[in-house]
Amino acid sequence: MQSLDAAFSALADPTRRAILARLAMGEATVMELAAPFEMSQPAVSRHLKVLEGAGLIIRRVEGTKRPCRLAPDAIAEIDQWLNWLREAMARNYDRLDQVLADLEKTTGDDEQ
Amino acid sequence: MQSLDAAFSALADPTRRAILARLAMGEATVMELAAPFEMSQPAVSRHLKVLEGAGLIIRRVEGTKRPCRLAPDAIAEIDQWLNWLREAMARNYDRLDQVLADLEKTTGDDEQ
DNA sequence: CCTTTCTATAACTTTTTATTTATATAATAA
DNA sequence: TTATTATATAAATAAAAAGTTATAGAAAGG
Numbered sequence: 001m002q003s004l005d006a007a008f009s010a011l012a013d014p015t016r017r018a019i020l021a022r023l024a025m026g027e028a029t030v031m032e033l034a035a036p037f038e039m040s041q042p043a044v045s046r047h048l049k050v051l052e053g054a055g056l057i058i059r060r061v062e063g064t065k066r067p068c069r070l071a072p073d074a075i076a077e078i079d080q081w082l083n084w085l086r087e088a089m090a091r092n093y094d095r096l097d098q099v100l101a102d103l104e105k106t107t108g109d110d111e112q
Numbered sequence: 113m114q115s116l117d118a119a120f121s122a123l124a125d126p127t128r129r130a131i132l133a134r135l136a137m138g139e140a141t142v143m144e145l146a147a148p149f150e151m152s153q154p155a156v157s158r159h160l161k162v163l164e165g166a167g168l169i170i171r172r173v174e175g176t177k178r179p180c181r182l183a184p185d186a187i188a189e190i191d192q193w194l195n196w197l198r199e200a201m202a203r204n205y206d207r208l209d210q211v212l213a214d215l216e217k218t219t220g221d222d223e224q
Numbered sequence: 225c226c227t228t229t230c231t232a233t234a235a236c237t238t239t240t241t242a243t244t245t246a247t248a249t250a251a252t253a254a
Numbered sequence: 255t256t257a258t259t260a261t262a263t264a265a266a267t268a269a270a271a272a273g274t275t276a277t278a279g280a281a282a283g284g
Contacts, residue, residue, distance in 0.1 A: 017116065021197070043243055154231090228281105251258100
């Protein structure tokens with residue numbers, strides 16, 4: 001994974017997510033990936049470049065073909081970040097609960 | 113959550129991720145969120161609008177302030193999609209293992 | 225009431241992104 | 255060799271995004 005910027009940015013495009021979805025079913029060549037879309041082949045090549053740049057897919061050379069597959073650890077860093085956020089939120093809401101409990105006790109509304 | 117497009121797109125920007133990180137520590141006003149950045153207040157307001165549009169934050173009105181906090185279920189849909197991808201990948205690699213095992217057995221390299 | 229604070233919107237500029245068509249390259253097939 | 259197939263790159267364009275300054279509006283504080 002190159003960076004969260006690149007990864008999230010790559011995932012923001014529905015065409016690229018569809019490409020990943022197709023690749024989740026197995027390796028595919030550029031033409032195979034391009035087929036379902038009403039889009040030129042160069043456009044798909046560009047999308048693949050973006051996905052590769054984000055570390056989400058890898059490619060091999062097979063004659064004149066360039067079969068793509070998902071990078072095995074593609075979503076590791078994204079997961080890490082989301083998990084961190086999730087945990088921070090949980091802590092935050094725990095603390096909020098505490099605050100609300102304290103307010104309950106004092107029944108004071110002199111905040112604000 | 114509005115859409116995966118909006119959510120991933122919102123998360124692709126480092127300033128917005130930093131804002132979320134700040135909000136993970138608790139509610140904050142626009143000015144508080146803007147302070148750490150060398151960026152104008154309108155720019156931060158725009159980022160907040162994007163985050164709100166993506167369903168990642170919520171805001172309340174408190175006098176002239178608009179305190180923001182993380183939306184409780186902010187990352188649910190993202191999680192769902194990533195989990196789906198992860199599982200599809202796992203199935204894919206299981207199948208790949210099977211293919212490799214089959215190749216091993218026949219020791220044939222007449223593919224390609 | 226007047227001023228200040230907090231936030232949003234508008235208008236504009238600059239960058240980036242997504243796309244197209246045309247073309248180049250490299251391997252395969254005939 | 256010549257034609258075909260698979261892919262990439264280049265040039266051009268259009269649309270979206272991110273930032274700026276200027277300004278407006280609403281609430282709060284003297």
